[in-house]
Amino acid sequence: MTERINILTTGRLGEDFQAAVKKEYNPEALKIDYFVEIDQNILDRYDALACFSAGKDLDLGRLDWIHSFGAGVNSFIENPSLNPQIKISRTIGLLGKKMAEYCLCYILAPCKNCISNYENQKNRIWQQGKITDLFSSSVAILGTGEIGRTVAEMISAFHCDVYGINLHGKQYPQFKKCFKLEDFIKNPPQIDILISILPSTESARNLLTKEFFQKLSKLHFINVGRGDVIAEKLLLELLESSIICQATLDVFSSEPLPEDSALWNNPKVVITPHQAAITDIDDIMMSFTQAYEAFKKGENNYLFIKLNRGY
Template sequence: MDIKNILVAGKYEELFQKQITNDESLNFRFIPVDEITLDDLSWADAYVGSKPCSNFNPSNLKWVHSFNAGVNNFLEIDGWKEDTLLTRTICSFGERISEYCLSYVLSDLQFHKYFKEKQVEKEWATKTPKMVKDLTIVIFGSGEIGQAVAKTFHRFGATVYGVSLSGKQKEFFKEITKPASAGPLLTLADWVISTLPLTKETMKLIDDEIFNHFKGAAFINVGRGATVDESAMIEGLNSGKIRYAVLDVLTAEPLPNDSALWGRDDLIITPHISAVTDLNEAISCFIETFSNIEKKEKLLNQVDFSKGY
C-alpha cells in the first residue's frame, strides 16, 4: 500500500509536526475537522482523526485511522471500498476503563456514600465493608476492553463471567455465553459491566429482556450508549431490578438538559471520560500502525467491517 499524502483532522497538528513530518517522502495536511474540503479528501491517501469530517467520503482513501477505539462514526458512512483499510487506536484504554469500573465498585463496597452521609449527620455509625473477591461480575463484550476489565477483577478474586456475540471462551472469564443464554448468569450478578462496541448487532442489545434477569445488580456502561435501551434501564431502576447505575456513555452525548437521567439519585453520569485518548499514545499508535503497513506486517488494530470493530 503506497501512502504519501496524509490528511490529519482535528487538534493534533503540532504534535504530528514535531514528531513525524521530518520524513520528506510524506506529505501532510493539518486541517481542523470542520474546515476540510473535498479537495483535501481527493488529495489524501490517508485520513487520520477522531471523527469523520461532515463531507467525509472514503471512496478515494487507501487508509483511515481513528484516534478512538470505537469506529462506529466512520462505519456509519457509505462509500467504503473493499480494499480500504480502517484501523483504530489501541493504547491504555483497557487499563483506564478497568480502573474506572474498579473505582465505582470499590466505592460501593466501602460504603463511601453511606459514611459521608453519617459524617454530615455527625453520627458514629459502623458498617462492615465488603470485598471484591466475594463478587460475581458479568461483562458484556469480551474484546480487548472487556478482557482488560475481566483481568482486573479476576486478579482481585472476583468470579467473572462474560457475554459476547460469539460466545468464544477467553482468559480471565470463568465462562462466556451468548446473549440469548445470559439469563442464568445475570441472576447471579452483583455487577454487570458493558464494554460493547456499537454495531448493528449490538444496537439496544441490553434491553428489557436482559434487565429483567437482574436481581438487584448494579450496572456500568463504558461501551457505547446506544447498545443500551435507556427506557428499559430506567424501568429496571424504578423496579429495583437494577440497584444502581454508572453511565460513562449515553445514547445522546452531550446529555440534553431536560433528560430525566440527570436528577436520579440511583445513577452516576460521567461525560465519556473513562478512556480519554492520550495525545502521545494516539500518535505512537498511528506511527506504529503506519510502520506495520509499510512492512506489510499483521495489524492488530485493523477493523473487521463485517463485525464493526
C-alpha cells in the first residue's frame, strides 16, 4: 500500500498521539487529525481510526484499519458494522512488564504481610505476622501471548515454577510447561497462584467454574485480563470456602465496580481500578510504528488480531 493513509484519533491520549505521529511521519504518507468527539460524518472521511474504544452507534464498515491504544479490542470487534477484511492492531508496548510488576507487587504483599504491617505501624503495634516465601511457588498463567510470556519471564526470576495455559498447548520457553486449555480446566496441576490475562471472548466468559476450582485449594487468584472470566457470585463463594484464600482483582464484569458489590468489604480481596498496566504514549507509538509498517505493506505481525478469535 503506497497511497496516503488518513487516520482519525480521539479520546484519551489522542492529542498526544497526533503530535507524536506528526513529528515522526511525513504528512504526504500519513495524515492524522484529532477530534475531542467524533460522529459518523467525521468518521466517514478517514481510512483508519486510532483510539481506545469506539461507540456502538458508529458504523465502522468503511475503515481499512483500526489501531487500539490498549491491549483490548472488544469495543471494536463487537461492533456489527465491521468489514470482515478490516485490519485491527493493538498496543502492547511495555504493558507486559508493567503487568508483571503489578502481579509481583500483589503476590509479594501477602507473602511478606505488608498490609498488616502497615496497619500495625499506623497503630504503633509491634507484632510479627506470618511470613511466607515466593520462591518454589507454582504459578499458572491463563494466556501465553506477548504479555503473558513477559509476565512469566519476570515471575520466573523469583525461582517459581511458572506454567502457561493456551488453546492448543503450544510450548514457549518462558514457561516450565504449557497446558492445553481444555486439559488444564479438566485436570489442573496443584498450583499456588493463578493469574488470568485472558481477553473477553465468548469462550472465555465464565470459563472458570466451581468444578474447576474444587480441584484446587488455598489459591491466590489474580485477574488482570477481563472480569467476566469468573462470575462474581462464584468468586465470593470460593472466598468464603477458602478454596481461594486471596483474590487480587484489577478487572470486573461491570466497571466501575458498583458500590454495593460484596467484594469491597471482603478482607480476602484486594481491589484496584483497572490499572495493572496503564498505557502511555510511548507504549502506543512503539506498537503503532510496527503495526503501520506492516499495514502499509499488506502484512500482519503479532500486533494484529484474528477477528474470528477476538484476539
